[in-house]
Structures are given as structure tokens and as C-alpha cells.
Amino acid sequence: MKIIVCIKQVPDTNEVRIDPIKGTLIREGVPSIINPDDLCGLEAALALKDAHGFHITALSMGPPQADVALREALAMGCDAAFLVSDRAFGGADTWATSKTLAGAIQKLGFDLIITGRQAIDGDTAQVGPQIAEHLGIPQATYAHNVEKVCGENAFVVERLFEDCRQKVKVKAPCLITAISGAGAPRYMTVAGIVAAYDEKTVDMLTFEDLKGFVDEGDIGLKGSPTQVRKSYPKAAKGQGIVHEVSEDEAVEIIVNKLKEGGLI
Amino acid sequence: MNFNLSKKHLLLQELFRRFAEKEVKPLAAWVDEAEEFPYETVKKLGAAGFLGIAFPKEYGGGGADNLAYALCVEELSKACATTGVIVSAHSSLCAAPIFEAGTEEQKQKYLPKLLSGEWLGAFGLTEAGAGTDAGMQQTKAVLDGDNYILNGTKIFITNADAAHVYIITAMTDKTKGTRGLSAFIVEKDFPGFSIGKIEKKMGIRGSLTCELIMENCVVPKENLLGSEGQGFKVAMQTLDGGRIGIAAQALGIAQGAIDATVEYVRERKQFGKRISQFQNTQFELADMQTKADAARLLTYRAACMKDERQRYGSQAAMAKLFASEAASDITRRCLQLHGGYGYIREYAIERMMRDAKITEIYEGTSEVQKMVISAGMKVN
Structure with missing residues (x-):
């Protein structure tokens, strides 16, 4: 069985600042990381590999610097890595991104696609579900746990919501969007990093490579129906009020506040 | 370069x-x-x-x-x-x-x-009467049929109680001095092998530094490491490599202390200012970081030379000498910048200062490093 895990390299949002004049993200000096939900997707895929020996391909779309995110995926235990990268893909919104990734996935072939639920830089949670729609395959979002059904070409996915859990069975080929699971994402290993640089490769996929799988009208800025007009930092919240009171009094104050606001 | x-x-x-x-x-x-x-x-x-x-x-x-x-x-x-x-x-x-x-x-x-x-793993060379003077070892190994029988006590052995296998040096021919020393691979459950006293230390307090006691310890003769009489050479080569590790440890302690101190001086206020605003703080930290970087370059150079299979003994000794003395100096000065809080166990800096000192002593004291370096220079 072949699993493709989509990962995105994102700026570590703990370190990000916004240029107050241009309104754009200041990327210089900000460390890049694999999007946290995507790391959960990698862990889910690698756990399936541990149990069943599946072949795992890590796939990313981004500038050439995203190479390091894919090396990290290889160092965690992925078998192959592809970077979809071309100036023609630049400026893509979620539609153009999902169209491009769907094309690459079709070219590579798959039984299961795992993406993270959402990226911490855009927070849309759209790309995973859109890929499934473009490919016409079933999807199970918010996956907390994924298990292969014995003797069937299907997976049981435990979906985690704020107030409940849901178990669904999904037939392959399908797409799953992952959230943090029971086990924390594994560390890379020393031998894994050595293999990622000395033995394995990150293969580039350009627009030329994806011709026949994605249309020119669906890529990059031109293929993007949404355009960002302005980015700006959220206004700071007002000063909080500190009550130095006992626990019981604190509960009363909070309950009264919630009642005042009509929330309870 | x-x-x-x-x-x-x-x-x-x-x-x-x-x-x-x-x-x-x-x-x-x-x-x-x-x-x-x-x-x-x-x-x-x-x-x-x-x-x-x-x-x-x-x-x-x-x-x-x-x-x-x-x-x-x-x-x-x-x-x-x-x-x-x-x-x-x-x-x-x-x-x-x-x-x-x-x-x-x-x-x-x-x-x-x-x-x-x-x-x-662990390594047993040092004895009560044989520290820097490693040739004065009393532990003996006598060949008896298919086994060597080891008798003696090693002290100050890092990892000792947690380890499963030990490189042990022992005299196979006392008349030959250091050329009569041999090295053995000894397993923890070999008959006659036991762990003695666990030392109470000033720093690196979790590392289980113990005595190793061998009383008619039976070591199969195929566990001789190298040939008889090569023990001193094996030990010296081992310590050359070990010095890269200790230099890196000292470097880490020094950098950890600087990082913790930078964080502290940005928060701590005196005389209405963050203490990072005082030039004394800035100059102290600038000086310390320069030392740490010099230690880093020496350490990485020694490691790269070993990787390139060049002779690196002198360079490893220089890295270990400089990095360990830098670690002691830097942790002491970082503690000073913390003031009274630095002396309190709630802050990591007092632990770092205690941990730093041993790097000037084990795997060859600073004085031994100077012997190695000056011998490489053919001073005498």
C-alpha cells in the first residue's frame, strides 16, 4: 500500500512578526518548521508503516528551501520525498494549491493520502478536503487515530471533535486529515538524517513534470480565486482585570460575568 | 577553510x-x-x-x-x-x-x-594510586588456561553502575611498566566483578561515578582488546577521542550558562533599569561569548581532524584544555551576573558552575593536556 503525506513548511509562529508598514509577514530570521498538524500526519503514516510495512512518500509544495522539511520527513522514516516547486506555482491560494497537489498525487499514485488538518500560517483547513474533492475520493477529517482494517482495503478513523469522538470506516483510496494523535510525533534519528542526505533524494516536480495532471489555468496567482488584500496584526486585547480573591469568590465573579454577557 | x-x-x-x-x-x-x-x-x-x-x-x-x-x-x-x-x-x-x-x-x-x-559502556583506567600517573596501576591480569584472572580496584568510573560493559586496563607484565599494561572487555556479570562505593560529587551528580572491584574476575581470553602490552596505547588513543567529547561537554555547559544569563539579565531590574542595559553586563557577556566561540572552533577542529583521519591528539588536548577552563570561568562570571539568585538552587547557574569544574580534571587534567600539547610542539 502506498501512502502520500502532504507536509507544509511554515514559519514558527511563536517567532513571527508583521511589518507594521507593509502589513506583510517578516520572514527573515524566523525559523521554519514542519506544520505541527502535518507532523501528526507523518506520525500516523509512520505508525501504519511500522505495523504493516506500507510505503510512505512525503510531498510538499513550496520554494526550494522547503527541501529541509522533506529531509526531516525522510529522517523520521519516510521512504521517498517530492517537492512541487516552480515559479509558475507562486502566489497560489488554497484552490490552486490543492489543484496542483492533486495533480502531483495523481502522477505519483496512492492508496491513502494524509494531510494535516490545517497550517498554522494560513489556518484555512481547506487544502486537504479540496484535494479529496478534486480526486473524487472519500475523506475523513480531524483524524486522531488511524488503523488499517484487517483483510479489507479500508481504514478505521477515529475523529476527534470538541464534544465527542466518532469512528468511521473509509474505503481506500481515500484522504485523511490528521490532528494530534495519541503518540507524539517521533524524533528524527541520527541514522535517518544521514540517510536523508547521503542515501535518499528529494525529487523536484515542476509544472513541466505535472503537465497532463494539472491545467495552466488552475495554478499560481492566476489560478487563485482568492487574493490577499491586506494582512494586519490583531488589535491587542484590552487590559484584563485582576481580582485578588479566594477561589469561591473568583468562581462567583466569573459566573456573574458570564451571566451578564448572556453566555450562561 | x-x-x-x-x-x-x-x-x-x-x-x-x-x-x-x-x-x-x-x-x-x-x-x-x-x-x-x-x-x-x-x-x-x-x-x-x-x-x-x-x-x-x-x-x-x-x-x-x-x-x-x-x-x-x-x-x-x-x-x-x-x-x-x-x-x-x-x-x-x-x-x-x-x-x-x-x-x-x-x-x-x-x-x-x-x-x-x-x-x-564505561571505561576503567584510574586507580587510587594511579590517576595522571597511569603507569602505576596495581590491577593485575594473569592468564589461566582460556581465561585471564583480574584482580584490583578501579575508582571514579563514570556510568559504572548503569553500564553493562567496561574497558578495563590491567598489568599483564609489571616489569615492563606501561608496556606491560593490557586492555580487556569486561561484562558486568562476569564472575568476580562487582560495583563498589558510589561517590558523592560536587557536580555531574547523576552520572553514577563508582568503584569497580575485581576479585578473581574471570575474563575469557578472547576479550583481550588489542594484544598483550598494548593497553597503554589503547587507553591513550581512547582518551584522545574522549577529549573531544569532554571539550564539547565543557562548551555546552559554557554556552548553556551564557544563554541562561542573557535571559536573566533581560528580565532582572536594578536601579530602574534592566541589568542588560548596563555596559558591564554587555561587556562581560561579549567577552564570555568570544571565549565560548573560540572553544567551539577548537572543539570542532579536533573533531573534523579525527574524521579526516589526521593526527589530532594535540588539537583534542587544546580543545579540552581551553573549553574546560572557559567553562569554569564563564559559569563563575555568569553566576556573578545573577547576583544572590545565582547562588540559589532554583536557578540552573549554580549547578552549571559546579558541573563545569570536573571538565578541567577528568580524562586528563589541564596539566596533562599541557604535557600532551608541549610534547606535540617538541619543546623538550
Whole structure:
């Protein structure tokens, strides 16, 4: 069985600042990381590999610097890595991104696609579900746990919501969007990093490579129906009020506040 | 000459940093305070491949190099010097001599278990009357049929009670002095082998420094490491490599102290100002970082020379001499910048200052390093 895990390299949002004049993200000096939900997707895929020996391909779309995110995926235990990268893909919104990734996935072939639920830089949670729609395959979002059904070409996915859990069975080929699971994402290993640089490769996929799988009208800025007009930092919240009171009094104050606001 | 780490080394450094931050730093105060060996951390170190970094994959190692190994010990020691020396003693003092001086059978038997972390390693050279004067060893090994019978006591052995396998030096021919010394691979459960007193130390308090006692200890003769009489050479070569590890440990302690102090001086206010605003603070830290960087360059140079199979003994001694003295100096000055809080155990800096001192002593005192360096210079 072949699993493709989509990962995105994102700026570590703990370190990000916004240029107050241009309104754009200041990327210089900000460390890049694999999007946290995507790391959960990698862990889910690698756990399936541990149990069943599946072949795992890590796939990313981004500038050439995203190479390091894919090396990290290889160092965690992925078998192959592809970077979809071309100036023609630049400026893509979620539609153009999902169209491009769907094309690459079709070219590579798959039984299961795992993406993270959402990226911490855009927070849309759209790309995973859109890929499934473009490919016409079933999807199970918010996956907390994924298990292969014995003797069937299907997976049981435990979906985690704020107030409940849901178990669904999904037939392959399908797409799953992952959230943090029971086990924390594994560390890379020393031998894994050595293999990622000395033995394995990150293969580039350009627009030329994806011709026949994605249309020119669906890529990059031109293929993007949404355009960002302005980015700006959220206004700071007002000063909080500190009550130095006992626990019981604190509960009363909070309950009264919630009642005042009509929330309870 | 290129002073940049390769992409591969940068990713390795990132792995070591993340691991140290998440798995090692939160336990550092407990390891020190309770004098507890971090067994759980060591299991995780093994799983991530930190106990076999610079050894070939065919023996279960990471297939990386000594530069990567130095980066690892540095990053771990920034967070916890005890954890740093556990890795250093295991790798440099036990796995390395087996890899460098062992027979193929010895390598096949011991390296996979050591490099995966299933077994931990240690090294026994020092005795009560033979520290720097390593030729004065009293431990004896006598060949009796298919076995050597070892008798003697080793002291100050890092990892001792946690380890499963030891490189032990013993006299096979006392009349030949250092040329009568031989090295053996000794397993913990060999008959006649036991662990003695666990030392109470000033620093690196979780590293289980113990006596090793051999009373008619039966060691199969195939566990002789190298040939009879080569023990001193094996030990000296082992310590050359070990000095890269201790230099990296000292460097990590120094950098960890500077990082903690920068954080502290940005917060702490006196006379209505953050103390980072005082020029004395800025100049002190600038001076310390310069020293730490010099120690880093010396350490990485020695590691790279070992990787390139050049003679690196003098360079490893210089790295160890400079980095250990820098660590002691830097931690003391960092504590001073913390003022009274620095003397309180709630802050890591007092632990770092206690941990730093041993780096000037073990695996060759600073004075021994100067002997090695001056001999390399052919001064006399």
C-alpha cells in the first residue's frame, strides 16, 4: 500500500512578526518548521508503516528551501520525498494549491493520502478536503487515530471533535486529515538524517513534470480565486482585570460575568 | 577553510537541540538534586541513535561523524552536563576503543548492543594510586588456561553502575611498566566483578561515578582488546577521542550558562533599569561569548581532524584544555551576573558552575593536556 503525506513548511509562529508598514509577514530570521498538524500526519503514516510495512512518500509544495522539511520527513522514516516547486506555482491560494497537489498525487499514485488538518500560517483547513474533492475520493477529517482494517482495503478513523469522538470506516483510496494523535510525533534519528542526505533524494516536480495532471489555468496567482488584500496584526486585547480573591469568590465573579454577557 | 556546518550537520544539530530542550532540560535539576541516573532518558537517547552517532551503520551506528558527535554532546550539555558525559563516556571511552582496537568478532558481539543503547559502556583506567600517573596501576591480569584472572580496584568510573560493559586496563607484565599494561572487555556479570562505593560529587551528580572491584574476575581470553602490552596505547588513543567529547561537554555547559544569563539579565531590574542595559553586563557577556566561540572552533577542529583521519591528539588536548577552563570561568562570571539568585538552587547557574569544574580534571587534567600539547610542539 502506498501512502502520500502532504507536509507544509511554515514559519514558527511563536517567532513571527508583521511589518507594521507593509502589513506583510517578516520572514527573515524566523525559523521554519514542519506544520505541527502535518507532523501528526507523518506520525500516523509512520505508525501504519511500522505495523504493516506500507510505503510512505512525503510531498510538499513550496520554494526550494522547503527541501529541509522533506529531509526531516525522510529522517523520521519516510521512504521517498517530492517537492512541487516552480515559479509558475507562486502566489497560489488554497484552490490552486490543492489543484496542483492533486495533480502531483495523481502522477505519483496512492492508496491513502494524509494531510494535516490545517497550517498554522494560513489556518484555512481547506487544502486537504479540496484535494479529496478534486480526486473524487472519500475523506475523513480531524483524524486522531488511524488503523488499517484487517483483510479489507479500508481504514478505521477515529475523529476527534470538541464534544465527542466518532469512528468511521473509509474505503481506500481515500484522504485523511490528521490532528494530534495519541503518540507524539517521533524524533528524527541520527541514522535517518544521514540517510536523508547521503542515501535518499528529494525529487523536484515542476509544472513541466505535472503537465497532463494539472491545467495552466488552475495554478499560481492566476489560478487563485482568492487574493490577499491586506494582512494586519490583531488589535491587542484590552487590559484584563485582576481580582485578588479566594477561589469561591473568583468562581462567583466569573459566573456573574458570564451571566451578564448572556453566555450562561 | 569553511566555518559553516553542512545542511546535514545543521539538521543533526536541530535534532539534538529539540531533544535536549524537551527530554533533557526538564529533568536536569532533578538529576542533580536527587543524584539520580536518568535511565529513561538514556533509553530515549538510544532510540534516537545518540549512543552510536559516529560509528558505521553496519554495526548499528548512525553513520555520522565525530563533528556530529561533538554537536550532540554540546547540545545535551547545554541542558544537563550529566547527560552529556553519559553519552561521552559511553561513546568515546567504551564503544570507540572496541571499534578501533577490537577484532571483528568483538565488534560484532559488542557494538550493536552498545550503539543501539541496549547496553551502556564505561571505561576503567584510574586507580587510587594511579590517576595522571597511569603507569602505576596495581590491577593485575594473569592468564589461566582460556581465561585471564583480574584482580584490583578501579575508582571514579563514570556510568559504572548503569553500564553493562567496561574497558578495563590491567598489568599483564609489571616489569615492563606501561608496556606491560593490557586492555580487556569486561561484562558486568562476569564472575568476580562487582560495583563498589558510589561517590558523592560536587557536580555531574547523576552520572553514577563508582568503584569497580575485581576479585578473581574471570575474563575469557578472547576479550583481550588489542594484544598483550598494548593497553597503554589503547587507553591513550581512547582518551584522545574522549577529549573531544569532554571539550564539547565543557562548551555546552559554557554556552548553556551564557544563554541562561542573557535571559536573566533581560528580565532582572536594578536601579530602574534592566541589568542588560548596563555596559558591564554587555561587556562581560561579549567577552564570555568570544571565549565560548573560540572553544567551539577548537572543539570542532579536533573533531573534523579525527574524521579526516589526521593526527589530532594535540588539537583534542587544546580543545579540552581551553573549553574546560572557559567553562569554569564563564559559569563563575555568569553566576556573578545573577547576583544572590545565582547562588540559589532554583536557578540552573549554580549547578552549571559546579558541573563545569570536573571538565578541567577528568580524562586528563589541564596539566596533562599541557604535557600532551608541549610534547606535540617538541619543546623538550
